[in-house]
Amino acid sequence: MSEQYAIECRGITKIFGGKVTANDHVDLQLKFGEILALLGENGSGKTTLMNMLSGIYRPDGGTIFVRGEEVFINSPVDAMNLGIGMIHQHFKLVNVFSAMDNIAIGTKGRRLSTAKMREKIREISSRFGLEVDPDKKIYDMSVSEKQTVEILKVLYRGSDILILDEPTAVLTPQETEKLFAILKKMRDEGKAIIIITHKLNEVMEISDRVSVLRKGKSVASVNTAETDELKLTELMVGHSVDLSIRRPETDKKDGVLKVSGLSVTGAEGMKMLKDVSFEVKGGEILGVAGVAGSGQKELCEAITGLIPFEQGSVKLEDTELKGKSPFEILNLGVSISFVPEDRLGMGLVSSMGITDNMLLRTYYKTPGLFIDRKPAKEMADKLIDRLQILTPGTETPVRLLSGGNVQKVLLGREIESAPRVLITAYAVRGLDINSSYAIYDLLNEQKEKGVAVLNIGEDLDVLLALCDRILVLCHGEVTGIVDAKNTTKEQLGLLMTGIKQEKEAAHV
Amino acid sequence: MSDHTTHKEPLLRVSKRRELTKRQAFGVKMISLLLALIAGGIFLAVLGFNPFVIYGTIVSGAFRSKLAVQGTVKLMIPLLISALGVTLAYKMQFWNIGAEGQIIMGAVFASYFALFHSNWPRPVLLIVMLLAAMIGGGIWGLIPAFFKNKWNTNETLFTLMLNYIALHIISFLRDGPWRDPANPGFAKIATFEENATLPKLFGVHIGWLIALILFVLVYIYLKYTKQGYEISVIGGSKATANYAGMHVKKIIIRTIFLSGAICGIAGFSNAAGSDLTLATGVAGGVGFTAIIVAWLADLEPLGILVVSFLFAVLDKGSSVIQSAYGLSTDCSDVLEGIILFFVIAGGFFVRYRFVPRKRKEEKGGENA
Known part of the structure; x- marks a missing residue:
């Protein structure tokens, strides 16, 4: 040799x-x-x-x-x-x-x-x-x-x-x-x-x-x-692709989701979120950037009622969510949809098929003792058709599906409830290029419908291309909220390391 | 730097399988059952018995006469009921190994009415005994569930320890407050009056009917009700259940109460149907065997029906070969153990397989 x-x-x-x-x-x-x-x-x-x-x-x-x-x-x-x-x-x-x-x-x-x-x-x-x-x-x-x-x-x-x-x-x-x-x-x-x-x-x-x-x-x-x-x-x-991400212009509607002074203490007594304030308007995508573990998870879970918070307020169109359980928040009528980071461990039941997973957030709404699987089955078929989910059938356990298809099932279900607010955590993590772009399209579709989208992301290039504004978290604190159109990756990087935004803070 | 070990391939190695379909998994189980019978046969042959005769006797022993069939069914009743009971808990990933104690407490609660209110009209008395048994078993399940919710205590140890407490509660009652005064020489609890015993239907106490009704109810409950759905979701992931807005702690309490209550019914059926008194052996290990039955059946009610039947046959047949061939209890225990060992090991091969070393000449020539 x-x-x-x-x-x-x-x-x-x-x-x-x-x-x-x-x-x-x-x-x-x-x-x-x-x-x-x-x-x-x-x-x-x-x-x-x-x-x-x-x-x-x-x-x-x-x-x-x-x-x-x-x-x-x-x-x-x-x-x-x-x-x-x-x-x-x-x-x-x-x-x-x-x-x-x-x-x-x-x-x-x-x-x-x-x-x-x-x-x-x-x-x-x-x-x-x-x-x-x-x-x-x-x-x-x-x-x-x-x-x-x-x-x-x-x-x-x-x-x-x-x-x-x-x-x-x-x-x-x-x-x-x-x-x-x-x-x-x-x-x-x-x-x-x-x-x-x-x-x-x-x-x-x-x-x-x-x-x-x-x-x-x-x-x-x-x-x-x-x-x-x-x-x-x-x-x-294997074929040529268009790598640009769409950012449609929409009419923004004020006051859909308003978070002010939110503080969350973690299990070990550590402050996970400190005095976080921001607003997500209807018809916009607010990105959240930050090094992993900067409080993104706590932010999502506090808004959806999964973890309690001691200080601050979360308002969904004039309804205060503080002190409400996830069940109460689900039943408000104006819905918050949430696509969590841990898709199979939190958003879905991995051993169940698509049909049963469709039921997860709505099963209790029908009267009576028994569960009604018919609408869920129809919804499953509809999603498989509309989002081109590849699966052997509606009853195949979702853990056997590929990452992209799992995410389509989850996001599809959450969108199906016609939410006012959509929260997605690492929506494209582990997904291939085609699936990722399908997810971006779905988020944009929701934005155009006037939904307030809060998108926790990790790829800064994608956040800059997809979102209207980007909030940067560092150690649980907001270090800046910037306009995605005139911000660079380096600027975001500096904010992520905790160097606070100075004069721009006013212009948002 | 390269060590010589890296130049050789191991003879066998374990590799994870892709998930098998239900039919394939069933096939693996059948093969392991066959292997179990072969291994058990070798064991019997070594002892000097003809394995075919022995196996034949086990089956015929369980069915040879009306009495034998009735005996088999009688063995099956508590096994089926308590396996259904623990299944509710296991579906939720709550490791309830306290079926034994829950059976006992069911029997204790039911016995109170049998002993002290035997003058009530029979249907009323029996229904009250049934309800009392459910409450007794249910409470014995609630205790660990409560502490699990409150302080995240380990339910495996907790339920196990409660078994012993329950057992000694019977001893205490037998030697003290409930001791039969008519029997001065020997501490026992009085035999139930006929009014407080389960009537017979087709020669076996109606516990079998109760067991079949429970089978249908549990099947429907798990498969078609909202509560059954909640159990599966919590079993899948508690985080998912929270996310779905479920009151996880409440559901755990409710489910474990039901799990214990069903086991309690097994205790009622044993005391009022088989033993006709409250004895320390009222559970007699059924609570543990039920765990094996539930898992062998993959926590599927239909499977539990089949497996508990097979267990009853094996149990009954073993007692027949003991008397017919003088095979000692220990030998038939070993035989049962061998069969179980293989069937459970089969579960391993549903998930893993062994890959043998490839022969040299095969290598590289795979371009076909």
Whole structure:
């Protein structure tokens, strides 16, 4: 072999349950000293492929070569021994341990003395520009700090092949910059890096090469310098697409949802929301931006009555919602629809079919002891038809549907109640491009109907394109409410890190 | 750096299956039942018995005579009733393993009227006993549900411990306040007067009728009522139930009361139909077997009907082979255990499968 690859996959195939082919003869090459972006829609098999490299799944066919040698990676320990380190999207850290303890667990042999470990951590940190206090407990850390610990963990174990699964999903633009600087340093030190991401601009910025997967097959590997975002999207989707998001002009109606001075205390006595005030007008989409865990969840749940709040008021067209239970709020007549972040754990019952899920918010409204499934079945059929939901039938448990279809079921049901206010939390998280655009269209449709839409989002580009105004939360406080048309991503990023908006605050 | 272990593939590895259809899952269960019978057969053969004869005797033993059939049905009644009872709780993901105690308390409450109001007209007395049993079992379920709601106590431990309290309440009553004065030598509770016992229909006390009615009611309740729907939603996710505006705590209290009340009926039927008195063995482990029945049936009432019948056959048949072949109780317990082991292990294969190592030459040549 003239050139030795860090990782080479030849004809990797993975079939789940004899039915779903997640990977179909996938080929992939990764060199030392390069950053490879792995791109693909959801369900295209990226994560499956990476899980095979990190020993979580085993391929059903094909061979993996690491450093030119054929290997079988049977467990994460094998992957570690081969120098492959994976940084998962959901961190695998022990919350009550310090950074150093987290780094130490899972390493082989006897634990080094504290002084030696500290020295080694410092050495690695300074080499790659990682900033971590080894004695800080994980629960005291920000998301980006936790990620740094994860990276440190794999570097400490001597990994020189790193796989990062959507590392930027939880970061502010500034934190992303920092991460990219670290990754570039690692590349220059000769490490091999695979980064999975949905965000095309990041692919363009960070990677040297891009491999694209579509429906479990590898469709192309291109040099980043020789391609652009549009070409990559076409490779991903398989046909040309229009990437612009519509923002229709509407007549705004004042006073649909008014939140003032809202404060919420979390389960551990922490202030989750501090004196939050804003208004959502009828016919507008108000976006909410912020680093994950800045109070978005509490905001949604306080408005819908799921968690009580001690201070402030939430007014829905002159009706005060403070002190009302979710049941009372549902029965107000003017409805609030809510598409929660946890679709299968909160918005739907995962083991039930679409029909039974349609009943969730309305089942008690019919008189009598028995449940009336007929209208629900009709509604299910209607939604399947109108939103093009792919499902074997109305009685198939919704957990078996793909993410996009699950979201269509949930959003479809919530829209069906003709709400005055629609709250959506991370409406397109985990959805592929086509589904995402279908969801944006549905939100715009509601906006044009005069509904007040509160849209919690994470992709700043999307928020800027879709929303009329954007509210930024940081540590439970509103750091600014800006007009989406004349705001940049950098400005949002600064607000997300807590630098308050100064003079513009007045103009909203 | 590469370790030698990474150059070999393991002989067998476990991998998660995609969800099976109901029919496939049923197939897996049937195969495990067959394997259970084979393994049990080997066990019997080692003991020197002919497995075919023994299995044949189990089945024929349960049905060989009218009396045997009646005996089988009698075993099935409490099993069916209490399995239906615990199912309500399990559908809601409330781990009620206190059926035993709830059966006992049902029997205790019913016995009070049997012992001290036996002069009431029979239909009135029996209905009052039934209601009392439901309240007794229901209260025994309410206690852990209340504390679960209030302080999030662990219902598994709580319901388990209440079983022992219930058991010793019977001992206390037997040795103290309810001791039969007509029986000075030996502490027991008086036999019920005929007025306080369940009448017979087709040779078996009408507990079987009660069980069948309960089966229909529970089936309808879970499948077609709003309350049944609420139970399924809470079982799916409490967060979803909250989101849907349900009063989760209220529903938990109501459901667990019903769950306990149904188990209490099993106690009433056992005391007033089989034992004709209140004895410490009134539940006799039925509350635990009911848990197995409920899970083997995937918490489906129709399945519970079938499984509790099969259990009764196995139970009755085992007692016949004990007497007919001198097989000791322990041996038939082992046999029952083997069968259960396989059937429950079958559940594993509904979700997982073993993948054997591929042979070398197959590799790479899969491009077809």
